[in-house]
Amino acid sequence: MRQSYTFFMWEGDPDLAAPPERRPGDSFAALVGSARRGGRMLLDLVVPPICASCRMPVADQTGLCSACWSKLALIERPYCERLGIPFAYDLGPGALSAEAIAAPPPFERSRAVARYDDIARRLVHALKYRNRQETAILMGRMMARAGQEILADTDLIVPIPLHRTRLLLRGFNQSAALAKVVARETNRPLSLDGLLRVRATRHQVGLSAQERESNVRGAFRIRPEAAIEITGRRLLLVDDVFTSGATVTAAVRALKRAGAASVDVLVFARVVGKLDQPI
Numbered sequence: 001m002r003q004s005y006t007f008f009m010w011e012g013d014p015d016l017a018a019p020p021e022r023r024p025g026d027s028f029a030a031l032v033g034s035a036r037r038g039g040r041m042l043l044d045l046v047v048p049p050i051c052a053s054c055r056m057p058v059a060d061q062t063g064l065c066s067a068c069w070s071k072l073a074l075i076e077r078p079y080c081e082r083l084g085i086p087f088a089y090d091l092g093p094g095a096l097s098a099e100a101i102a103a104p105p106p107f108e109r110s111r112a113v114a115r116y117d118d119i120a121r122r123l124v125h126a127l128k129y130r131n132r133q134e135t136a137i138l139m140g141r142m143m144a145r146a147g148q149e150i151l152a153d154t155d156l157i158v159p160i161p162l163h164r165t166r167l168l169l170r171g172f173n174q175s176a177a178l179a180k181v182v183a184r185e186t187n188r189p190l191s192l193d194g195l196l197r198v199r200a201t202r203h204q205v206g207l208s209a210q211e212r213e214s215n216v217r218g219a220f221r222i223r224p225e226a227a228i229e230i231t232g233r234r235l236l237l238v239d240d241v242f243t244s245g246a247t248v249t250a251a252v253r254a255l256k257r258a259g260a261a262s263v264d265v266l267v268f269a270r271v272v273g274k275l276d277q278p279i
Contacts, residue, residue, distance in 0.1 A: 052135045053122040062137040068122075073115040075146070075270070084110045085272060105245060106252045107237070107263045112270035113139070113146045116241055120269035124240050128174045136174070139240075139268045140181020147182070147236070147266040154264065155233040157183045157190045160251055161197040161220070178268065179238040188236070194226030195251060212246035220254035231259035242270035 051058050053068040064072070078090040080097035083105065087095065114120045123139060126132040144151065159179035167173055176192055183190035199219045207215060222230060235255055242248060242265070252263045 052126045052132060052138065053119050062134050064119075064123075064138065068119050072119045073117050075112050075114055075272075082109060084112050084270065086115070106249055106256065107265050109150050110242065110248075110265040110267070110270070111147045111150055112242060112267045113142045114269050116243075116269040116271045124174075124269060127177070128170075128240065131171070133172065133177055136177035136181055140178045141185055143178060143238070143266055143268055144182045144185035147264075148186075150236060150264040150266065151182075151186050151188060153234055154186075154188050154236040156194075156229060157188050157236045157238060158195050158230075158255065159192065160237065160239040160247060161193075161195050163197040163200040163219075165200050175239045178240060182236075182238060182266065191226060191229060194223055194230060195255065196221055196223050209244045209246070212244045213249070216247050216250040218250075220251045222254060222258040227258050230255060232261050235260045235263045237263055237265045239265070239267045240269070242267040244271075 049058050049060055049063065050056060051063065051065040051068055053064055056065045056067075058065050075084065075086050078087040078095065079085055080087065080100050081094050082096050082100040085097045085099065087097070116124075123135060127135040127139065157179050159173065159175040161175075162170065162173045179190060179192070182188070197219055198221050201215050201219050237248060237251055237255070239248060248265050252265070255263050
């Protein structure tokens with residue numbers, strides 16, 4: 001898995017993939033590709049690329065340095081088939097965690113790229129609070145790879161929305177930015193405004209699990225015009241971090257009340273163990 005860093009950086013990039021044969025429109029596509037490459041080169045000259053985690057110089061605007069990449073705690077099998085929580089050892093096919101058995105979630109499956117530790121937290125904060133939106137390209141591509149099993153069953157991708165007040169203050173929705181990359185990488189339909197956050201909620205940092213659940217209860221609803229694209233569909237809900245699961249649970253319930261056939265969850269990082277890291 002450590003050797004697959006190049007995939008997240010380059011594979012599937014239309015600017016870098018040479019077509020096997022010339023077709024009508026290839027000349028125009030080549031011209032567009034050249035313009036994009038030129039734009040990237042100019043950007044690198046004006047704003048030299050730095051690691052999204054430690055800010056050391058790197059080769060590409062969307063990259064991680066090798067040191068930070070090696071420290072990223074990727075979640076790989078074996079893990080709970082329902083919650084995606086990593087196991088210390090293989091319990092066999094279809095194994096469920098104690099958490100999934102004791103309190104089955106309303107969603108079908110959840111997958112994450114990495115544990116929410118130091119490096120993952122820096123990446124999330126770079127995107128979320130430092131407005132490094134280019135980081136979404138790296139994170140989204142990694143999410144598409146980590147979630148390929150559930151993406152194969154996905155009819156529609158839906159990001160966790162921000163309330164309009166917070167969206168105005170932040171200027172963008174980090175979950176929507178990630179969902180756009182995942183949708184583009186996997187050629188899956190995307191609904192950016194079908195799920196609405198209709199109530200401004202407190203930040204979840206510092207709240208207990210019960211307080212988190214109460215904080216987001218009733219915070220989501222479906223835009224009436226979007227009900228037709230949700231009813232009977234298999235949805236993939238995208239967010240940046242999975243902590244207690246309160247936000248995801250509230251959103252999933254709103255989607256299921258609107259008639260979604262099933263909902264899976266894909267995040268960049270998830271908390272494993274105690275909620276002792278600021279989100």
